[in-house]
Amino acid sequence: MPETAEKGLNVRDQAELTDTVVRSRGGVLAAARPPTRRRRGRRWHRLISPVALVGLWQAASSTGILPASKLVSPASIAHTAYTLVVTNSPTYGTLQESLLVSFERWAVGFSIGIIIAVLLAVVTGLSRVGETVADPILQALRSIPLLGLIPLFIVWFGIGELPKVLFVMLSALFPMYLNTFAGIRGVDSKLGELGHVLGLRRSEMIRHIVLPGALPQALTGLQLSVISSLLALVVGEQINATSGLGFIITQAQQFLDNSVIMVALIVYAILGLFLNGAVRLLQRKALAWRRDFGQ
Amino acid sequence: MASRLRAVKEQEQSAERRVVSPPDPLEPATAASVRELSRTFGHRTVLDRLDLDIAPGEFIALIGRSGSGKSTLLRALAGLDREVTGQLSVPGPVSVAFQEPRLVPWKKVLANVALGLRAADPEASARTALDEVGLAERASAWPATLSGGEAQRASLARALVREPRLLLLDEPFSALDALTRITMHRLVLSLWTQHQPAVLLVTHDVDEAIALADRVLVLGEGQITHSSPITVPRPRDRDHPDLVALRLRLLTQLGVPAGETD
Numbered sequence: 001m002p003e004t005a006e007k008g009l010n011v012r013d014q015a016e017l018t019d020t021v022v023r024s025r026g027g028v029l030a031a032a033r034p035p036t037r038r039r040r041g042r043r044w045h046r047l048i049s050p051v052a053l054v055g056l057w058q059a060a061s062s063t064g065i066l067p068a069s070k071l072v073s074p075a076s077i078a079h080t081a082y083t084l085v086v087t088n089s090p091t092y093g094t095l096q097e098s099l100l101v102s103f104e105r106w107a108v109g110f111s112i113g114i115i116i117a118v119l120l121a122v123v124t125g126l127s128r129v130g131e132t133v134a135d136p137i138l139q140a141l142r143s144i145p146l147l148g149l150i151p152l153f154i155v156w157f158g159i160g161e162l163p164k165v166l167f168v169m170l171s172a173l174f175p176m177y178l179n180t181f182a183g184i185r186g187v188d189s190k191l192g193e194l195g196h197v198l199g200l201r202r203s204e205m206i207r208h209i210v211l212p213g214a215l216p217q218a219l220t221g222l223q224l225s226v227i228s229s230l231l232a233l234v235v236g237e238q239i240n241a242t243s244g245l246g247f248i249i250t251q252a253q254q255f256l257d258n259s260v261i262m263v264a265l266i267v268y269a270i271l272g273l274f275l276n277g278a279v280r281l282l283q284r285k286a287l288a289w290r291r292d293f294g295q
Numbered sequence: 296m297a298s299r300l301r302a303v304k305e306q307e308q309s310a311e312r313r314v315v316s317p318p319d320p321l322e323p324a325t326a327a328s329v330r331e332l333s334r335t336f337g338h339r340t341v342l343d344r345l346d347l348d349i350a351p352g353e354f355i356a357l358i359g360r361s362g363s364g365k366s367t368l369l370r371a372l373a374g375l376d377r378e379v380t381g382q383l384s385v386p387g388p389v390s391v392a393f394q395e396p397r398l399v400p401w402k403k404v405l406a407n408v409a410l411g412l413r414a415a416d417p418e419a420s421a422r423t424a425l426d427e428v429g430l431a432e433r434a435s436a437w438p439a440t441l442s443g444g445e446a447q448r449a450s451l452a453r454a455l456v457r458e459p460r461l462l463l464l465d466e467p468f469s470a471l472d473a474l475t476r477i478t479m480h481r482l483v484l485s486l487w488t489q490h491q492p493a494v495l496l497v498t499h500d501v502d503e504a505i506a507l508a509d510r511v512l513v514l515g516e517g518q519i520t521h522s523s524p525i526t527v528p529r530p531r532d533r534d535h536p537d538l539v540a541l542r543l544r545l546l547t548q549l550g551v552p553a554g555e556t557d
Contacts, residue, residue, distance in 0.1 A: 193375055194397045197390070198411035198453075208410060212401040289401040291439035 072259040077266070080259040084248075092248050092260065099267055101244040105161065106233045106271075109168025114225060116169075117176035118218070125184030125214070126206065135181075142174040147235060159240035164233075171232035172225040179221025183214030216290070219283045226275045234268055324386060326351045326461045326493030327372055332381035333517075334367050341367050343517030344381065349461065352491045356504035359514035360549055365497040368514065369463050372495065387460030390492075394466040396450035398438035405434040408453045424456035425449070427489075428482060444475040448482070455486055462492040468503065480506055484529060501545050505538050506531055513548045521548045 054074050060066040061073030068076070084095035092098070120138065123130040146167065157163040187210050195205045237246025245264045252260035329347040333340065341364040349355055359365045370376045371383060373391045398407045409421035425431050428448040438446060447467055454462060464483070468476045484507060487494055498504055504511045505525065513521035523544065527535050546552075 190393075190395070190397055191399060194393070194399070195411070196375065197373055198457075199413075200411045204411060208402070209399065212399075215401070289403075289437045289439065291437070 069258075072262060077259050077262045080257075081263045081266070084260065084263060091251055091255065093243070095248070095263065095267065098243065098245050098248050098264075099271070102233060102237060102246065103271065105164055105237065105244060106168055106229060109165040109233075110172045110225070110229045112165075113169035113172030113229065114176050114222065117173045117221075117225075118180055121177050121180035121184060121214075121218075122211075125181050126210070138174075138177060142178070146171050146232065150236070150239065154239060163239060164236040164241075167236035168229045168232045172229035175224035175228055176218070176221040179224065180214060180218040183217030183221075184210055186217065187213035216287055219279070219286065222282075223276070223279050226279055227272070230268065230272050230275065324351065325349060325384075326353065326387070327495075328382075328384045329368075329372070330382040332368070332371060332379055332383060334364070334371065334376065334379045340517055342371070342379070345518050347512075347519060349493045349495060351460065351493055354487060354494045354496070354507060354509045356496045356498055356508035356511045357514055358498055358501060358504050358511060358545065358549065361499060363514045364517060365499075365514055366465055369465050369495065369497050372461070373463050385461060388457055389461045389463060390454035390457045390459035391463045391465065392447070392450045392454045392467045394469060396438075396446035396467075398441070398446055398449055398453075400438050403435050403437060404430065404441070404449050407438065407449060408456055410453070412456060414456075420456050421452070424452040427455070427486065428452045443471050444479065447471065447479060451482070451486065455490060455492075458490065459492045462487075462494045464494060464496040466497055466499065469499070476503075481530075483507065501542055501549070502533070504545070505542060506533070511541070511545060513545065515548070521545070 057066070057071075058074045061068065061071070061075075066073075072080075081095065084092060088094045088097075120134060124135050124138075125131070149170075150163075150167070153163040153167060157166060191209050191213065192205070195209045200208065234246070237244050238250055239246075241247035241250055245267060248264045249261050252258070252264070325348050327347070327349040329345060331344040331346065332342050333344055334342040341362075345368065347368075357365050357368065367376065367379075369391075371379045372385060373389060374385075398404070399410065402410060405418065405421050405425065408424055409417040412420060414420045422431065422434065425434055428451050430445060430448045430452060433441065433445060433449075438449070441449065450467065468479050471479060480503065483494075496504070496507060507529075508525060511521075511523045511525065512519050515521075521544075523541055525531075525538075525541065527537055531538060
């Protein structure tokens with residue numbers, strides 16, 4: 001699982017990614033295995049095979065083995081990307097503007113989703129009453145396939161920003177909730193006993209023992225939430241979009257402009273890699289106490 | 296510190312049976328007093344109407360075969376077992392050092408020692424305590440980076456900084472190597488001499504009990520079956536004739552006939 005997360009939103013991994021999200025929504029994952037630090041000197045070795053693949057792709061395109069109508073060449077994708085950045089075309093607008101719109105959608109939905117998830121998990125994790133009341137509902141809701149909700153969302157919320165943001169929000173909510181809840185419940189009971197012996201008050205117990213103890217798994221949840229919310233963004237944005245990367249893709253589809261679609265997908269991939277890296281950085285900072293993350 | 300009296304189950308119905316320990320000027324108060332303490336797990340009776348008094352400042356070692364209820368008794372005294380019946384009076388603060396040091400992994404050593412400490416300046420007190428156990432230079436280390444001995448020192452510092460009247464030690468040295476264990480024995484004795492808490496050391500190691508305690512108790516059949524005071528002054532020579540005789544007696548008590556050891 002962490003391996004998949006590591007790759008980020010690579011376009012070619014769409015199928016695998018969907019699988020990841022489904023599995024992540026289907027259950028709680030064990031805490032992510034911490035990333036082992038690669039030897040710095042060998043790191044560039046990992047670039048050899050992807051670069052070679054792109055080279056082969058370019059060669060196949062240039063020689064005509066791979067027709068441009070099916071898959072455009074890397075060179076023309078790069079050229080399209082450059083054009084989208086420097087020109088503000090009436091059809092597509094600029095790439096960076098669209099990226100900003102998409103990112104904002106994601107950020108708003110994701111943040112709200114994560115905040116609600118953490119609040120819910122704290123309530124259900126710390127109180128049996130909270131668990132009895134809220135957990136069955138959440139367990140029932142998470143088993144509904146989110147992608148199947150799109151038609152209903154259009155009926156309920158129209159085709160504006162609201163359904164898109166809500167879609168991202170919900171997809172971020174469940175992995176985070178499930179993992180944070182499990183993290184809270186999974187805190188070592190021996191440390192609970194210790195807190196009792198040390199005479200910690202309930203609030204101190206929560207602050208010093210329970211929440212920090214739940215953090216590793218909560219961060220695994222965060223990682224899964226990033227993946228699933230980005231997928232939700234990609235899908236949700238294509239509902240009658242008038243702006244953003246989803247809009248670029250729908251426009252390009254109409255004009256049969258494959259290279260623009262490829263550019264947009266690559267931008268999603270880069271966004272995914274970037275956000276994943278941010279979570280990993282957060283993990284490294286917040287879990288410095290774990291020897292395997294240690295300085 | 297207010298007297299901590301945990302009345303349990305049956306006493307909650309009969310309040311008149313509670314042992315309230317008033318500070319009696321004629322009789323020295325006890326560090327802990329246990330009457331008819333029982334604990335069953337399912338059909339198994341682990342503690343069976345056990346009586347025990349621990350005098351202030353007394354160093355007691357409690358030995359017994361594994362499963363004899365040593366840790367159950369310790370947990371009851373620590374207030375970690377609410378299923379016991381009988382009377383249990385532990386006036387004054389209690390501290391515990393567990394078999395695994397139980398350092399909170401996401402708190403640095405100093406924060407671990409200061410955790411939950413109600414002192415004017417918890418951090419300064421914690422620093423002093425770390426200094427006492429010889430761990431001052433690891434104050435800002437993560438627990439995961441400590442050696443077994445260091446972690447137990449930190450755990451001892453955390454227990455002692457609360458200035459307990461009763462210090463409960465639950466086999467704290469059993470996972471340490473022989474050399475570290477000897478160092479820790481010396482440390483515990485020096486800390487005990489300085490702070491003078493009553494100590495209940497649960498151990499399965501007869502030699503450890505003999506080296507440290509004022510009184511060795513044997514737990515069997517849910518009760519204290521044997522009690523041996525030790526008057527040999529510390530530091531004790533392992534081969535002192537009294538101690539050799541006591542070791543044999545204790546081993547026999549534990550059901551290990553002479554000649555089967557060493």
